Amino acid sequence: MALIIDTRTEPERALAIACETLGEGLPVAIPTETVYGLAADATNPDAISRIYEMKGRPRFNPLICHVADFAMAEAHVSFDPLSRKLAEAFWPGPLTLILPIKLESSVHPLASAGLDTLGLRMPEGFSRQVIARFGRPLAAPSANTSGKISPTSAAHVEADLGGKLALILDAGSAEIGLESTIIKVDGDDIRLLRPGGLDVADIEALTGKTVLRPETAGAVIEAPGMLASHYAPGAAVRLNATDVKPGEALIRFGGKPLAGEENAVVILDLSPSANLREAAANLFAFMKQADASGAKTIAFGTIPNEGLGEAILDRIERAAAPRE
Numbered sequence: 001m002a003l004i005i006d007t008r009t010e011p012e013r014a015l016a017i018a019c020e021t022l023g024e025g026l027p028v029a030i031p032t033e034t035v036y037g038l039a040a041d042a043t044n045p046d047a048i049s050r051i052y053e054m055k056g057r058p059r060f061n062p063l064i065c066h067v068a069d070f071a072m073a074e075a076h077v078s079f080d081p082l083s084r085k086l087a088e089a090f091w092p093g094p095l096t097l098i099l100p101i102k103l104e105s106s107v108h109p110l111a112s113a114g115l116d117t118l119g120l121r122m123p124e125g126f127s128r129q130v131i132a133r134f135g136r137p138l139a140a141p142s143a144n145t146s147g148k149i150s151p152t153s154a155a156h157v158e159a160d161l162g163g164k165l166a167l168i169l170d171a172g173s174a175e176i177g178l179e180s181t182i183i184k185v186d187g188d189d190i191r192l193l194r195p196g197g198l199d200v201a202d203i204e205a206l207t208g209k210t211v212l213r214p215e216t217a218g219a220v221i222e223a224p225g226m227l228a229s230h231y232a233p234g235a236a237v238r239l240n241a242t243d244v245k246p247g248e249a250l251i252r253f254g255g256k257p258l259a260g261e262e263n264a265v266v267i268l269d270l271s272p273s274a275n276l277r278e279a280a281a282n283l284f285a286f287m288k289q290a291d292a293s294g295a296k297t298i299a300f301g302t303i304p305n306e307g308l309g310e311a312i313l314d315r316i317e318r319a320a321a322p323r324e
């Protein structure tokens with residue numbers, strides 16, 4: 001079983017054992033502000049292989065690498081002026097930038113799946129301290145079995161991967177609760193590869209540019225991990241429900257009751273006060289809770305497609321997609 005260390009009560013011990021474990025080439029579950037990550041030394045191919053193995057993840061899928069500061073970032077990627085502006089405004093935080101890898105970078109091609117670009121971000125919180133102490137970038141996908149819902153607490157990680165992992169760092173519930181927003185700057189264009197915890201409107205406000213959505217950015221799947229069925233709970237998922245059928249679990253938004261909800265196995269409200277940030281933070285934990293209720297179907301009420309609602313709806317639509 002995994003050793004679990006609470007970073008709030010034992011930060012020094014957490015840092016020391018995490019760095020020792022990472023140094024041995026073993027993955028460690030780390031708390032980031034978005035979701036818990038399954039982190040390994042991005043320069044060590046054995047360590048990266050263990051991430052793919054533990055997750056049961058297809059190998060062609062590139063991983064996001066995490067850095068502690070700009071000096072560490074500059075050692076591995078080059079920034080165009082627009083990407084730098086975004087990084088300076090939003091790092092540390094829930095923004096991943098796709099940037100050209102420098103020839104001299106020690107990040108192993110297994111982390112980038114052989115691409116000449118790297119997905120890079122500087123996370124907020126305890127994970128950043130771990131990277132600073134370790135002194136090298138950490139490759140980290142979400143700490144869940146491939147295709148399953150991402151973990152937003154140490155307990156989620158333990159339930160899924162606890163039997164395979166040496167160490168889980170526990171910093172409580174992830175503050176944001178959705179994976180990072182992935183952006184690729186292409187000349188003068190800013191392309192959205194994955195909606196996430198950073199509101200696209202904040203990027204547009206900073207740059208004065210319209211961010212190109214996948215539909216308008218071209219038909220090619222540029223973020224190879226964006227398979228349709230993802231974040232899959234065991235139960236079926238029904239979208240935009242306006243009523244509840246007997247035996248369904250209900251996840252709604254904004255405190256408004258739905259017709260027939262007295263028949264629901266469980267009723268969860270992502271944010272009774274209709275706050276999208278709160279809804280994002282609750283989403284994955286509520287999906288797990290609804291799934292665990294034993295309901296055959298999870299019905300989702302409507303959620304506004306604005307601000308963080310875009311990323312929330314993206315995850316719910318993936319959960320509802322036909323299974324591979």
Ligand code: TXA
Pocket residue numbers: 032034035036037038061062063064096098112115117118119123140141142143178179180181182193194222223224225226
């Ligand atoms: O919030 C997050 O981003 C979390 C936490 C742990 O930091 N991490 C995360 O990592 O979601 P991961 O490895 O699951 O995300 C990988 C996705 C790939 O599936 C792909 O869509 C995109 O990031 N990606 C990574 N490198 C890329 C590249 N060079 N070009 C295009 N997309 C890339």
Ligand code: MG
Pocket residue numbers: 141142150
């Ligand atoms: Mg994931």
